[in-house]
Amino acid sequence: MERLDGSSTVPAAFRGGIVALGNFDGFHRGHQAVVGRAVTRAHAEGQPALVATFDPHPVRFFKPDLPPFRLTTLDQRQRLFAEAGADAMLVYRFDAELAAVTAPDFVADYLVSRAGAAGVTTGEDFTFGKGRGGNVEVLKLLGQANRISVDAVAAVDEDGEPVSSSRIREALQAGDCRGAARLLTRPFAIEGMVVHGDKRGRTIGYPTANIALDRYLRPRFGVYAVRGLLPGGRVANGVANLGTRPMFHPPRELLEPYFFDFDGDLYDQVIEVEVIDFIRDEAAFDDLETLKAQIARDREAAKAILAR
Numbered sequence: 001m002e003r004l005d006g007s008s009t010v011p012a013a014f015r016g017g018i019v020a021l022g023n024f025d026g027f028h029r030g031h032q033a034v035v036g037r038a039v040t041r042a043h044a045e046g047q048p049a050l051v052a053t054f055d056p057h058p059v060r061f062f063k064p065d066l067p068p069f070r071l072t073t074l075d076q077r078q079r080l081f082a083e084a085g086a087d088a089m090l091v092y093r094f095d096a097e098l099a100a101v102t103a104p105d106f107v108a109d110y111l112v113s114r115a116g117a118a119g120v121t122t123g124e125d126f127t128f129g130k131g132r133g134g135n136v137e138v139l140k141l142l143g144q145a146n147r148i149s150v151d152a153v154a155a156v157d158e159d160g161e162p163v164s165s166s167r168i169r170e171a172l173q174a175g176d177c178r179g180a181a182r183l184l185t186r187p188f189a190i191e192g193m194v195v196h197g198d199k200r201g202r203t204i205g206y207p208t209a210n211i212a213l214d215r216y217l218r219p220r221f222g223v224y225a226v227r228g229l230l231p232g233g234r235v236a237n238g239v240a241n242l243g244t245r246p247m248f249h250p251p252r253e254l255l256e257p258y259f260f261d262f263d264g265d266l267y268d269q270v271i272e273v274e275v276i277d278f279i280r281d282e283a284a285f286d287d288l289e290t291l292k293a294q295i296a297r298d299r300e301a302a303k304a305i306l307a308r
Helices: 029-045 058-062 074-083 103-114 136-146 165-173 177-184 288-307
Strands: 002-005 018-021 049-055 088-093 119-123 149-153 188-195 210-212 222-229 235-243 254-259 270-281
Touching: 018 029, 029 049, 029 119, 029 149, 049 074, 074 088, 074 188, 103 136, 119 136, 136 149, 165 177, 177 188, 177 270, 222 254, 222 288, 235 270, 235 288, 270 288
Parallel strands: 002 088, 018 049, 018 119, 049 088, 119 149
Antiparallel strands: 188 210, 188 270, 210 254, 222 235, 222 270, 235 254
């Protein structure tokens, strides 16, 4: 699957396509409906299907001091879009220049001239352009003026409420991994390079593969049952601490999975860790022996959860 720069002219092979337009952070059920509409239309018309996303998230640009909130990286979104049937991902770099582009200019320049779009699909609540001057109704009018079709896809409901990235973040911050997974249609997953730590886990018999949380949303800090997607296609069950490691100093926000029945070197390799279920909150213990005993109980709890 191709990753294209939204500020450049799209290659000829991808022009005349149907563009799914949105932020798509998390790529939840509602986002999947928007992209699915674009893919269905594109296939029916014999045209390419593209998914346009923004990086960084526009909220990050306007409110740089907000705590981390991302649910997916660009790499994760690219794989998810490909699995949904898209042919290319179009990345709009959200900076001061793009923030100053009006809604009419975004359609005429970025969608029509640069992307060569023949049609657009988006969610009914999508806004765009300088000062959020564009919405779906504006997009439809601009589409008519620029001879591109516009499809607006209704929100997808779950338990009587629209599926949204905000609902998923709230679920994760409450430790409700399974609730978040229902909205996402898959477990929430953190991807990153395994970094060198202080190797204390190895000295107590539980070596961990430490991953910095970076720009990801911070779920409820605690211990989780996890599943690791490792290099070479290997899948490994495990238990992980997600948080600041209250037993050790200095505090450092990490995801620290310990994988069962795994003996190998993952340093400097990129892995993805699915966060399956919450076990308990983070806690400090009186000594390492008490900590080891608790980790053993956490391991058995995680094994029971993952066996289900």
